[in-house]
Amino acid sequence: MLSKYETVIGLEVHVQLTTATKIFCGCSTRFGAPPNSQTCPVCLALPGALPVLNGKAVDFAILAGLATHCRIAPRSIFARKNYFYPDLPKGYQISQYELPICEHGHLDISLEGGATKRIGITRIHMEEDAGKSMHGETPETSASSFVDLNRAGTPLLEIVSEPDMRSPEEAIAYLKKLHQIVVYLGVCDGNLEQGSFRCDANVSVRPRGQEAFGTRAEIKNINSFRFIKQAIEYEVERQIELVENGEKVVQETRLFDPATGVTRSMRGKEDAHDYRYFPDPDLVPLVVDEAWIARMREQMPELPEARRARFVRDYGIPEYDAEVLTAERALADYYDACVKLHGGGKVCANWVMGEVIRGLNEQGIGIAECPVRPQMLAGMLQRIDDGTISGKIAKTVFDEMWRSGRDADTIIAEKGLKQVTDTGAIEAIIDEILAANPGQVEEYRAGKEKVFGFFVGQVMKASKGKANPAAVNDLLKKKLAGG
Amino acid sequence: MKISLEQVRKVATLARLALPEEELHTLTGQMDAILSYVDKLDELDVADIVPTAHAVPVENALRADEECPSIGLDKALANAPTAVNGCFRVPRVIE
Ligand SMILES: [Zn+2]
Numbered sequence A: 001m002l003s004k005y006e007t008v009i010g011l012e013v014h015v016q017l018t019t020a021t022k023i024f025c026g027c028s029t030r031f032g033a034p035p036n037s038q039t040c041p042v043c044l045a046l047p048g049a050l051p052v053l054n055g056k057a058v059d060f061a062i063l064a065g066l067a068t069h070c071r072i073a074p075r076s077i078f079a080r081k082n083y084f085y086p087d088l089p090k091g092y093q094i095s096q097y098e099l100p101i102c103e104h105g106h107l108d109i110s111l112e113g114g115a116t117k118r119i120g121i122t123r124i125h126m127e128e129d130a131g132k133s134m135h136g137e138t139p140e141t142s143a144s145s146f147v148d149l150n151r152a153g154t155p156l157l158e159i160v161s162e163p164d165m166r167s168p169e170e171a172i173a174y175l176k177k178l179h180q181i182v183v184y185l186g187v188c189d190g191n192l193e194q195g196s197f198r199c200d201a202n203v204s205v206r207p208r209g210q211e212a213f214g215t216r217a218e219i220k221n222i223n224s225f226r227f228i229k230q231a232i233e234y235e236v237e238r239q240i241e242l243v244e245n246g247e248k249v250v251q252e253t254r255l256f257d258p259a260t261g262v263t264r265s266m267r268g269k270e271d272a273h274d275y276r277y278f279p280d281p282d283l284v285p286l287v288v289d290e291a292w293i294a295r296m297r298e299q300m301p302e303l304p305e306a307r308r309a310r311f312v313r314d315y316g317i318p319e320y321d322a323e324v325l326t327a328e329r330a331l332a333d334y335y336d337a338c339v340k341l342h343g344g345g346k347v348c349a350n351w352v353m354g355e356v357i358r359g360l361n362e363q364g365i366g367i368a369e370c371p372v373r374p375q376m377l378a379g380m381l382q383r384i385d386d387g388t389i390s391g392k393i394a395k396t397v398f399d400e401m402w403r404s405g406r407d408a409d410t411i412i413a414e415k416g417l418k419q420v421t422d423t424g425a426i427e428a429i430i431d432e433i434l435a436a437n438p439g440q441v442e443e444y445r446a447g448k449e450k451v452f453g454f455f456v457g458q459v460m461k462a463s464k465g466k467a468n469p470a471a472v473n474d475l476l477k478k479k480l481a482g483g
Numbered sequence B: 001m002k003i004s005l006e007q008v009r010k011v012a013t014l015a016r017l018a019l020p021e022e023e024l025h026t027l028t029g030q031m032d033a034i035l036s037y038v039d040k041l042d043e044l045d046v047a048d049i050v051p052t053a054h055a056v057p058v059e060n061a062l063r064a065d066e067e068c069p070s071i072g073l074d075k076a077l078a079n080a081p082t083a084v085n086g087c088f089r090v091p092r093v094i095e
Helices: A056-068 A168-185 A225-244 A290-299 A306-317 A319-324 A329-342 A346-363 A374-384 A389-404 A408-415 A423-436 A437-443 A449-464 A469-482 B005-014 B023-044 B073-077
Strands: A005-016 A079-082 A091-093 A102-110 A116-128 A132-135 A144-148 A157-159 A197-207 A217-222 A250-256 A264-265 B087-091
Touching: A005 A168, A005 A225, A056 A102, A056 A157, A056 A168, A056 A290, A056 B023, A091 A116, A102 A168, A102 A290, A116 A168, A168 A197, A168 A225, A168 A306, A168 A329, A197 A225, A197 A389, A217 A225, A225 A250, A225 A264, A250 A319, A264 A346, A306 A329, A306 A346, A319 A329, A329 A346, A329 A374, A346 A374, A374 A389, A374 A408, A389 A408, A423 A437, A423 A449, A423 A469, A437 A469, A449 A469, B005 B023
Parallel strands: A217 A250
Antiparallel strands: A005 A157, A005 A197, A079 A091, A102 A116, A116 A157, A132 A144, A144 B087, A197 A217, A250 A264
16 A cells, blocks of 8 residues: 555754843743743834844854755845734734745655765745743633743744655755754754754655646644654555545644554644745845854864764774764764873774763663763773783773763772783782692693683782783793693 | 635634635735735846845844843843733643
8 A cells, every 4th residue: 555655755954052041032941941031022022123133143053054955045134923922912924925034955864775865955944933822721721821931032944855755754854954954053052842942743655656736734843852753654654545535634733642652633723824925124134144154164163074083084983883973963073072081093983982882772872971081981981001000990981981980090099900911920829729728720721721711810809900911821820831 | 826725724724813804805815915026126137136134235134142130030021911920920821
């Protein structure tokens, strides 16, 4: 059934910018403040208040445009999008319509099997967010909604793709890539749960081979990658069933319900879709010249693809390691810092991908909260290099750094973990072990070389892991041979 | 006619104006007269003129991303007919 039809998906992503203040006033954008405590005459829409554009929001829009290969408009304007809702105090949202700041971009996504596909980006425009409505849940409040305008006026980018995706998997690949880029750029904190990265999906189906698009439904405000996949899958099935039964797909807005996994029509919203955009007379045109674009190009951080390539080239690690280490900007920064301090690309990769990531997963925390900072990890690795501790003891030191937040040298000194390289001390231990195990000594001398491992284990155990393994090997061989 | 009764009715609905039937007729006549007057502009050749988005020749009025104190909850809610727990209370907006 699915193969008879082709799915067509276009995505609109709202990215909340990490500016300290709102897009048209100086109110803070901090999340989680008491309701309406971050408001002023501009974002409350009090009469006579005038908006003034936040220059940093423009910087961020340019950065996002450059990173997605868009053309930055030399001149763009703001428009009013008119509709009524209690969390939109002005009765219109300031957005961009005819002349958005960025157009004609693209992102290349990786598909399963290693192929890449180019997804077009139609436009990126700047706009303000609305406030938040909450709906009464008790008998006394069920007739009311409650409005918090702290979020009203928070700067957003709306990034609109071409209808270029043909499966939920491609849609997810595009979203993850876009998410990674805006977080790398530092223009968005990427927090899906708090709504910093929200997605609307336009979904339609058409018989394979047909050129004209089918009628599309818009699924609103889905806030996790998993839900987006579920919502699209459900919507495709629903539309195919309609077409198969000779019914028509209606162009409408639908809401995804994560609890049931279905999309529901938001009836009654259709006639409100006449937004009567017109240029906002309160805001002057925005002119971005070449100098401004050049300044932003200079500030552009290294993006994931470039970083992955550099890690492979300069640090000599495999593609796979580079992929894992660059998935998140903070993790890549952490690894980069470790290598810059210590120098060993592969050994740092092993520790970060091993002990560090395991510890983070166990505690369910992010790399930003990792108690072992790069200088601590690098410091410990130096103590392996200079023979102070063995690789085995290093695991103990690492765990202790994680637990206590203290550096390797302090822990090694305090716990007496310094490796024993003094041959006299090691020889004494070996003599004891050999004397205690005459049977095994006989076996070894009779040619059963496997017993050698037994002796190494015994010596290491007796030294509590502190004996230098190379020294133990050498001395053991001599003693066993010499008799 | 530059505008129909139906168009006026739609615009009224979008603006959340409940207008009596006879007023819709009056307004249709008035809006038609206004639009006909604006039509005078068609007499000019504007082929080479870039559309203006703003009346004064000013560009890039920008502010730095610096926080200003908000006005405080009491003032923010001063004009609210009802407020509960720091929120504006309005008639329920979803079913
Ligand atoms: Zn404000």
